[in-house]
Amino acid sequence: MLEQLKDLHAQALEELSKVDNPQELEAWRIRYLGKKSSLIRILRSVGSLPLDERQSIGAKANEVKRALESSLEEKGRSLQEALLTSHRESQRLDVTLPGRPLPIGRLHPTTQTLNEICDVFKNMGFQVIEGPDVEWDYYNFEALNIPQHHPARDMFATLWIDAGMGGKARLLRTHTSPMQIRLMEKERPPIRAIVPGRVYRYEATDATHESMFYQVEGLAVDKNITMADLKGTLFEFCRCIFGEDRKVRFRCDYFPFVEPGVEVAIECSACAGAGCRLCGYSGWIEILGAGMVHPDVLARVDIDPRIYSGFAFGMGVERIPMLRYGIDDIRLFYSNDLRFLRQF
Numbered sequence: 584m585l586e587q588l589k590d591l592h593a594q595a596l597e598e599l600s601k602v603d604n605p606q607e608l609e610a611w612r613i614r615y616l617g618k619k620s621s622l623i624r625i626l627r628s629v630g631s632l633p634l635d636e637r638q639s640i641g642a643k644a645n646e647v648k649r650a651l652e653s654s655l656e657e658k659g660r661s662l663q664e665a666l667l668t669s670h671r672e673s674q675r676l677d678v679t680l681p682g683r684p685l686p687i688g689r690l691h692p693t694t695q696t697l698n699e700i701c702d703v704f705k706n707m708g709f710q711v712i713e714g715p716d717v718e719w720d721y722y723n724f725e726a727l728n729i730p731q732h733h734p735a736r737d738m739f740a741t742l743w744i745d746a747g748m749g750g751k752a753r754l755l756r757t758h759t760s761p762m763q764i765r766l767m768e769k770e771r772p773p774i775r776a777i778v779p780g781r782v783y784r785y786e787a788t789d790a791t792h793e794s795m796f797y798q799v800e801g802l803a804v805d806k807n808i809t810m811a812d813l814k815g816t817l818f819e820f821c822r823c824i825f826g827e828d829r830k831v832r833f834r835c836d837y838f839p840f841v842e843p844g845v846e847v848a849i850e851c852s853a854c855a856g857a858g859c860r861l862c863g864y865s866g867w868i869e870i871l872g873a874g875m876v877h878p879d880v881l882a883r884v885d886i887d888p889r890i891y892s893g894f895a896f897g898m899g900v901e902r903i904p905m906l907r908y909g910i911d912d913i914r915l916f917y918s919n920d921l922r923f924l925r926q927f
């Protein structure tokens with residue numbers, strides 16, 4: 584029986600060495616250490632053996648049992664270890680792999696230009712404010728000296744939202760000028776502010792017309808503001824945006840809310856003033872309207888025109904990148920073609 588126990592031990596270890604997963608290990612345990620295994624049966628029968636054999640067989644059987652139990656435990660540990668290692672291996676992060684490229688966005692050319700314009704005026708001490716796109720007739724027209732039936736309303740193809748009486752009709756603002764009134768209603772001079780924002784026109788779109796585009800409005804009101812301040816401010820702006828050498832033209836124009844009104848143009852970049860298709864063969868490109876705030880406009884917001892004066896200006900924004908980069912169709916700006924937008 585001692586021989587039998589030795590063989591059993593050897594056979595068990597031999598089989599255990601081939602076990603390589605927890606299921607097999609459990610089967611092995613049942614086979615060699617389970618209640619019905621030969622080893623346990625031998626252990627149970629020890630009591631009925633003749634006395635001389637009882638001790639040696641009992642001791643040997645117990646020794647084999649302990650040995651198998653500790654082999655089982657060890658195998659269990661090493662299987663667990665192997666499992667962990669292979670799991671870790673399969674989850675390993677290869678830090679030498681090249682990263683996945685993330686698409687990088689950029690600012691829209693209009694936004695870039697707006698930021699540039701705002702920076703120029705901020706450096707001259709103007710604050711930047713914004714106003715509503717949906718506006719009352721009163722602010723967009725009436726308070727700016729454009730009463731109903733005034734011919735200047737023809738300048739603005741208006742998108743009406745509803746038809747209220749008098750100044751109570753709502754519309755999409757056709758220019759940023761209504762913010763002059765809102766600003767002067769709220770604040771007393773000295774005022775120095777610019778207003779970037781979207782404006783809307785009821786327009787059939789073509790290469791030079793969009794139904795939505797951007798303007799930047801400017802307003803300065805204080806004692807002793809003169810035309811010289813207006814001219815100095817706008818010439819400095821042109822110098823910053825278009826460069827030292829670009830010629831600037833300053834001449835009379837008419838806008839109901841300023842007196843006198845002026846128009847600023849710069850020398851055409853495409854033909855250097857010689858005249859071409861871009862500038863309508865005039866050599867000049869208009870970039871903004873401006874003037875001295877009309878005394879009636881000041882009086883309407885309770886600013887005494889005998890004490891205070893001011894200047895105002897308004898410019899189209901898309902014009903600037905169009906001139907700079909030779910873009911010949913304003914519709915490109917808002918048609919969301921990435922091939923166009925990625926160039927800026």
Ligand code: DAH
Binds near residue numbers: 844
């Ligand atoms: N609001 C005018 C337009 O959209 C532009 C303009 C002209 C603004 C003269 C002004 C100004 O502030 O003084 O055509």
